[in-house]
Amino acid sequence: MFPWLGPWIKNLTSLKEIVDMEVGELVRGLKETLNPQMCRVLLTCFLLVQESGNMDSLYHDNNLVFSVANLFGAGTDTTRTTLRWGLLLMAKYPHIQDQVQEEISRVIGSRQPLVEDRKNLPYTGSHGSQHQRLANIATMAIPHTTMSYASLSLQGTSVIPLLTVLQDDSEWESPHTFNPTHFLDEKGGFVKRSAFMAFSAGRRMCLGEGLARMALFLFSTSLLQHFRFSPPPGVTEDDLDLTLAVGLTLNPSPHQLCAVSQI
Numbered sequence: 503m504f505p506w507l508g509p510w511i512k513n514l515t516s517l518k519e520i521v522d523m524e525v526g527e528l529v530r531g532l533k534e535t536l537n538p539q540m541c542r543v544l545l546t547c548f549l550l551v552q553e554s555g556n557m558d559s560l561y562h563d564n565n566l567v568f569s570v571a572n573l574f575g576a577g578t579d580t581t582r583t584t585l586r587w588g589l590l591l592m593a594k595y596p597h598i599q600d601q602v603q604e605e606i607s608r609v610i611g612s613r614q615p616l617v618e619d620r621k622n623l624p625y626t627g628s629h630g631s632q633h634q635r636l637a638n639i640a641t642m643a644i645p646h647t648t649m650s651y652a653s654l655s656l657q658g659t660s661v662i663p664l665l666t667v668l669q670d671d672s673e674w675e676s677p678h679t680f681n682p683t684h685f686l687d688e689k690g691g692f693v694k695r696s697a698f699m700a701f702s703a704g705r706r707m708c709l710g711e712g713l714a715r716m717a718l719f720l721f722s723t724s725l726l727q728h729f730r731f732s733p734p735p736g737v738t739e740d741d742l743d744l745t746l747a748v749g750l751t752l753n754p755s756p757h758q759l760c761a762v763s764q765i
């Protein structure tokens with residue numbers, strides 16, 4: 503996507519070697535216990551198709567390595583960065599943190615949060631969507647290639663979707679503020695918004711959306727159930743800076759926060 507970055511990525515070869523080694527080890531372990539009656543995970547299904555000999559050109563080892571590497575690559579940095587934004591925004595906007603914690607305490611209490619709790623926590627859900635909207639960590643989605651003539655390009659053109667709709671003036675009442683009411687109706691219920699495309703849209707949208715939403719909900723709800731997040735002594739909420747730090751995804755700049763136990 504950015505050829506001029508090449509010379510900066512000095513460790514690309516060793517990175518690829520490490521990925522090959524790690525995934526190779528994972529695959530060896532799975533092969534030892536491969537059972538055709540138990541096709542539980544993607545890798546097992548892939549290996550079973552390979553073993554059956556009934557495979558087309560897609561089921562080769564290189565594709566296996568890249569599929570696994572893509573899932574780890576696409577799934578870890580994104581979820582981690584989103585959680586970091588969430589904690590920073592909670593510390594910066596304590597009145598919103600108050601309302602999220604009040605809802606969690608009223609609906610869940612001290613038991614462990616469950617995925618099923620999501621539907622009963624509209625404010626917590628709306629703050630989650632809101633912080634994803636504002637952080638917009640994967641603004642540039644992933645490059646795609648047109649397979650046939652499309653109105654915007656010729657066949658074979660690279661297209662990079664921009665997810666700037668997440669902060670579009672014509673879609674959001676206050677596009678650049680942390681305002682959970684974007685996702686709430688008058689009765690305080692959660693509303694889905696079609697312009698909320700943090701996971702992109704269409705046939706090639708994020709494959710891990712369901713997993714990511716579940717992980718984000720469980721992690722952030724558990725963290726806020728147990729801890730109060732605030733700036734460290736001597737730092738005010740206003741000092742917490744929301745300037746982006748550029749990375750693979752759009753990160754918050756480094757901050758120190760206090761996590762004070764609630765229990």
Ligand code: HEM
Nearest residue numbers: 576577580581584640643644701702706707708709710714
């Ligand atoms: C907060 C977390 C996440 C965000 C914001 C996010 C966002 C995105 C976005 C914007 C795309 C680009 C879609 C496009 O090009 O139109 C994408 C693609 C993808 N994501 Fe995620 N993602 C997240 C978590 C995950 C997780 C947990 C996984 C898997 C474990 C995952 C796997 C993928 C894969 C495989 C693709 C490529 C899909 C394809 O090209 O068909 N993502 N994601």
